[in-house]
Amino acid sequence: MTSDDVTRSLLRSVSRTFYLSVRVLPEALRETMGVAYLLARASDTIADCEGTPAATRLRRLTDFGGMVQGGVNAPTIAIIQRDIQPRHEGEQALMAALPEVLQRFGAFKTWEWKETQELVSNIIRGQSNDLGAFPNPENVTALEDADRLEDYIYLVAGCVGEWWTRIAFHHYPKYSAKSEEDLMPLAGGFGKGLQLVNILRDIRADLRDGRCYLPADELRAAGVDPATLRDAPSDAQPVFDAWMETARGYLDQGRDYIRAIRPWRIRIACYLPWRLAGQTLDLMTSHSPLQMTRKMKVPRTAVYSSMCRSLFAAVSNRPVV
DSSP states (O other): OOHHHHHHHHHHHHOHHHHHHHHHSOHHHHHHHHHHHHHHHHHHHHHHOTTSOHHHHHHHHHHHHHHHHHOOOHHHHHHHHHHOOOSSHHHHHHHHTHHHHHHHHHTSOHHHHHHHHHHHHHHHHHHHHHHHHOOOTTSOEEOSSHHHHHHHHIIIIIHHHHHHHHHHHHHOTTOBSSOHHHHHHHHHHHHHHHHHHHHHHTHHHHHHTTEEOSOHHHHHHTTOOGGGTTTOGGGGHHHHHHHHHHHHHHHHHHHHHHHHBOOHHHHHHHHHHHHHHHHHHHHHHHSOGGGOSSOOOOOHHHHHHHHHHHHHHTTOSTTOO
16 A cells, blocks of 8 residues: 555545545645645644543643654554554554654655645644643533633634645646735635634533533623533524624625636635535524534535535536535
8 A cells, every 4th residue: 555545545534525626626736735634633632532531632742743844753642542543443553653644744755744744833822722621521621701711712623724724826827816914804704714613513422521612701791601501502592693693704704715716627616625624503593503403514415415516506607515
């Protein structure tokens, strides 16, 4: 199995949506985008590993960040693999392949290596802040205010949109009808929108783990004590609905981003997650996750439909509405 085969296999096992996007990217971007995603997913696996104490996860995140900065360290990888043993089969494979993923990253060209190093450092900072914000899974803790939530979704996703855009402009100087400077705010908003949709979709599972991303000051203004939300999640519906509108606004920026960019393969790669996130928002409007016990997912038929629509979005802005 070649290194490219390993990357594709790992991507397919940890993210069906991003795997589809990477497959269609131009060859010039495929390696960079694929390996960068695996690095980000590895740090996410470390940060979220069930059964591992938060303090240990924080130390292993720091260890992982050190290798992103300074290269592969076999003893450090062994410690991470010992302490981080995820239940998800795809994440298990990713942890086992960590040395190869880091080696592939180390082979990046200097400019892309520096850009990606900064990206992963930002993501790790956001994840570390997240671990510190929710110290006790036995009790529900909410983020203090909107600024904390906005900071988090920027560090783990908004900056990804900006990184993606810099990488794309580097390879394709005529990447967009807009200038890089004008496109960058849309790129950040696009990334934040995708992350915020995921947060809203997973709100019940996070509450069970003691995490509430809805701001505490907004909940209290609505007469809700965050500590009670595990037993009465629907009390948060008004605040939840307001953040649904914020997510829609960010996805509107994603729409404008896609309409502005030119390379047809990259348009497809961006359209798929944008379309699926919009469909997830529509599902949450009719079936609030606060009132559901199972995880909400866009049906597989909708994924296939979005893939078909993406072919039209590659050459026309008509589907991007």
